Amino acid sequence: MPPAPGDREARRKDVSEAVWHVLADRGFGGLTLRAVAAAMGASTGMLMHYFPTKRALITHALDLLEKRTAERPRRAHPAAGLATVRAMLLDILPLTPDDTARNRIWVSSWDLSLADDGLTTDQADRYTRLRSTLRPHLEAARDLGELPAAADPDQLAASAVAFTHGLVVQALFDPGRFPRDVQITMLDDFLASTALPRSDGGSRPDAGISVRSY
Amino acid sequence: MPPAPGDREARRKDVSEAVWHVLADRGFGGLTLRAVAAAMGASTGMLMHYFPTKRALITHALDLLEKRTAERPRRAHPAAGLATVRAMLLDILPLTPDDTARNRIWVSSWDLSLADDGLTTDQADRYTRLRSTLRPHLEAARDLGELPAAADPDQLAASAVAFTHGLVVQALFDPGRFPRDVQITMLDDFLASTALPRSDGGSRPDAGISVRSY
DNA sequence: GGATGCATAACAAGCGTTCGGTACGTAAGC
DNA sequence: GCTTACGTACCGAACGCTTGTTATGCATCC
Known part of the structure; x- marks a missing residue:
C-alpha cells in the first residue's frame, strides 16, 4: 500500500x-x-x-x-429582519435526512458534554455563538418595526434558539407527529407571535399566515 | 447481615x-x-x-x-387558563438544584433513547403525555379569551414544550447566563407573546409585565 | 435446615492502548 | 543505477483494564 x-x-x-x-x-x-x-x-x-x-x-x-453544521447547505437570506431569522431557524430544523442525522448526533453529544466540564463550556460557547449570529438580524427586525421597540435582541435570540432546539428534540423522537409542514408551521406561528401585528390589516388570528410572506 | x-x-x-x-x-x-x-x-x-x-x-x-418527575413538588394551580400553564412550565425549568439534576439526567438519557428503538418510542410517548397534560389548560385559556379563538391547543402545547425544553438545555449548559429570574422572564415573555393582548389597556410592549399577574 | 441476602471471586467479552513487523516510497552513497 | 538507509502507513496480535455476568460460599433468619 x-x-x-x-x-x-x-x-x-x-x-x-x-x-x-x-x-x-x-x-x-x-x-x-x-x-x-x-x-x-x-x-x-x-x-x-x-x-x-x-x-x-x-x-x-x-x-x-x-x-458540518457550519458548512451545511443553507437557505439564502431573502430580506433583512425577521425573514432572515426565519431562514436561519429553518436551517436548524430536521427537515431533511441530513439535518436529522446532524441533529441526532448533536443531541447525542449532550450526555458526554454534560459529564465533562471542558465539553460543557465548549457547548455553552457554541450556544453563545449561535445566539450572537441571530442577534443582529433581530436588531434589524426591531429597527424595521417588525418587533416591539422595547424588545431585547439578546433575550429574543435565546428564546428563538430555545424554541427551535426544543422542537428539534421532539421531532427527533416523534418524526411522525412532526413532519416537515408541521415544523414549519410551528416555527412560523412562533415568529408571528413574537412579531408586532402587521400594519396592513391582519390582526392576531391570521398572524401565522402573514408571517409567511416575510 | x-x-x-x-x-x-x-x-x-x-x-x-x-x-x-x-x-x-x-x-x-x-x-x-x-x-x-x-x-x-x-x-x-x-x-x-x-x-x-x-x-x-x-x-x-x-x-x-x-x-421522580411525576412526584416532584409542584406549584399549585392558581387559576384556570394561562396561569396554570405558566405554573406547569415553571415546574419544568431547572430553577432549583433538584430540578437541575432531574433535567440533567433527562437530557443525558436522550443519547441512549435515540440509539434504541424501544426507548425512542417510550420517550415519544412521554412527550405525547406531557403535551396532553398541558392541552386542557390551553383549551381553558382559549375559552377564557386569553388565547385567540382560532388557536390550536395541541400545537400550542407542542410549542410550549419546545420552548421550555429548549430553554432547559441552554440553562443546563450555561447556568450563569440563565439564572432563575432570566428563565422566568423568558417564559413569561413567551407566554405573553402567545397570549392575546389584554383588554384592560396594556398593549404589546408591556405584555411581559401583564402576564405575570395571571 | 432450608431459604434468603449478600460478599467474594472468578469469568468471558469488549474496551483503549501498545507494539513488533511488514510493505512501500523517498533520499543518499558510491 | 543499483544499493543502502530511513521514514511513513498500516496490520494483527497482544496487553492490561473494565465491563456485565455467573458461580461459590457464608452468614442470618424462620
Missing part, C-alpha cells in the same frame, strides 16, 4: 466519514475505536496512527459536528 | 438513590454496575440480586426518572 505522504488529510477525511456513520446510528455511547475501524474496513492501529487517543477522536468528532 | 425479608422494597430504594447519584454526575454514559455498587458501599452481586441484568437497571433508572 502507498504511504503517499500527501493524502494524510484525505485519510483523516475517510476516518471522519466512518465516525459520522457510527455516530449517526449508535450515538456517542456507541462510538468505539473498533466500530469506527470496522466502518471503514481498517484496523484500530490505523486509527491510532491518525488520532493518538480516543479522547482525540472524540474531540475530532465534536469538531466535525461543528464543521 | 440481616436478610430481613420485608424491606426488599426499601433496599430497592437504596439502589435507586445510588443510581440517581451516579446519573446526576456522570450521566447514563457513566452508569455502570460497579459505580452504582460503590455509590452505596455494596457489591455488584447484591445489585444483581435486585436487578438481574444491566438492562433491567437501566429500565429502572428510566422509570425512576419518570417517577
Whole structure:
C-alpha cells in the first residue's frame, strides 16, 4: 500500500466519514475505536496512527459536528429582519435526512458534554455563538418595526434558539407527529407571535399566515 | 447481615438513590454496575440480586426518572387558563438544584433513547403525555379569551414544550447566563407573546409585565 | 435446615492502548 | 543505477483494564 505522504488529510477525511456513520446510528455511547475501524474496513492501529487517543477522536468528532453544521447547505437570506431569522431557524430544523442525522448526533453529544466540564463550556460557547449570529438580524427586525421597540435582541435570540432546539428534540423522537409542514408551521406561528401585528390589516388570528410572506 | 425479608422494597430504594447519584454526575454514559455498587458501599452481586441484568437497571433508572418527575413538588394551580400553564412550565425549568439534576439526567438519557428503538418510542410517548397534560389548560385559556379563538391547543402545547425544553438545555449548559429570574422572564415573555393582548389597556410592549399577574 | 441476602471471586467479552513487523516510497552513497 | 538507509502507513496480535455476568460460599433468619 502507498504511504503517499500527501493524502494524510484525505485519510483523516475517510476516518471522519466512518465516525459520522457510527455516530449517526449508535450515538456517542456507541462510538468505539473498533466500530469506527470496522466502518471503514481498517484496523484500530490505523486509527491510532491518525488520532493518538480516543479522547482525540472524540474531540475530532465534536469538531466535525461543528464543521458540518457550519458548512451545511443553507437557505439564502431573502430580506433583512425577521425573514432572515426565519431562514436561519429553518436551517436548524430536521427537515431533511441530513439535518436529522446532524441533529441526532448533536443531541447525542449532550450526555458526554454534560459529564465533562471542558465539553460543557465548549457547548455553552457554541450556544453563545449561535445566539450572537441571530442577534443582529433581530436588531434589524426591531429597527424595521417588525418587533416591539422595547424588545431585547439578546433575550429574543435565546428564546428563538430555545424554541427551535426544543422542537428539534421532539421531532427527533416523534418524526411522525412532526413532519416537515408541521415544523414549519410551528416555527412560523412562533415568529408571528413574537412579531408586532402587521400594519396592513391582519390582526392576531391570521398572524401565522402573514408571517409567511416575510 | 440481616436478610430481613420485608424491606426488599426499601433496599430497592437504596439502589435507586445510588443510581440517581451516579446519573446526576456522570450521566447514563457513566452508569455502570460497579459505580452504582460503590455509590452505596455494596457489591455488584447484591445489585444483581435486585436487578438481574444491566438492562433491567437501566429500565429502572428510566422509570425512576419518570417517577421522580411525576412526584416532584409542584406549584399549585392558581387559576384556570394561562396561569396554570405558566405554573406547569415553571415546574419544568431547572430553577432549583433538584430540578437541575432531574433535567440533567433527562437530557443525558436522550443519547441512549435515540440509539434504541424501544426507548425512542417510550420517550415519544412521554412527550405525547406531557403535551396532553398541558392541552386542557390551553383549551381553558382559549375559552377564557386569553388565547385567540382560532388557536390550536395541541400545537400550542407542542410549542410550549419546545420552548421550555429548549430553554432547559441552554440553562443546563450555561447556568450563569440563565439564572432563575432570566428563565422566568423568558417564559413569561413567551407566554405573553402567545397570549392575546389584554383588554384592560396594556398593549404589546408591556405584555411581559401583564402576564405575570395571571 | 432450608431459604434468603449478600460478599467474594472468578469469568468471558469488549474496551483503549501498545507494539513488533511488514510493505512501500523517498533520499543518499558510491 | 543499483544499493543502502530511513521514514511513513498500516496490520494483527497482544496487553492490561473494565465491563456485565455467573458461580461459590457464608452468614442470618424462620
